[in-house]
Amino acid sequence: MRKKKDTHSFDFRPLGLAIREAREKAGLSRNDLGDKVFYGERHIADIENIGKHPSFQLFHDLVTMFNISVDEYFYPAITGKTYGILYILKFVNTK
Numbered sequence: 113m114r115k116k117k118d119t120h121s122f123d124f125r126p127l128g129l130a131i132r133e134a135r136e137k138a139g140l141s142r143n144d145l146g147d148k149v150f151y152g153e154r155h156i157a158d159i160e161n162i163g164k165h166p167s168f169q170l171f172h173d174l175v176t177m178f179n180i181s182v183d184e185y186f187y188p189a190i191t192g193k194t195y196g197i198l199y200i201l202k203f204v205n206t207k
Contacts (some may be wrong), residue, residue: 125163127175127185132160134178149173 135145135156142153142160149156149170158164159174166174175182 122165123163124159124165127180127182128160128163130180130185131174131178134180135160138178148177 135142140148142156146153146156151170155164155166159166159170174180
């Protein structure tokens, strides 16, 4: 009998909000953004408003286009100074 995978459903809504804020700050409409990434306005709206999971390529395009750090969303318990300290320790331990 196969073991059942312990899966975690990632809530994309906070990242969707960050994408919307960055888009608005850049002065882009959803239609403008959709044209840049070759997706429809409705798809962009679903990502921003209801947390629809984009493809990995679209996710990558959006976070790099707007320079959004995803660490705080993927590792909410490790943010800011803690993350910086862990990064430095990892770097020091590899030498």
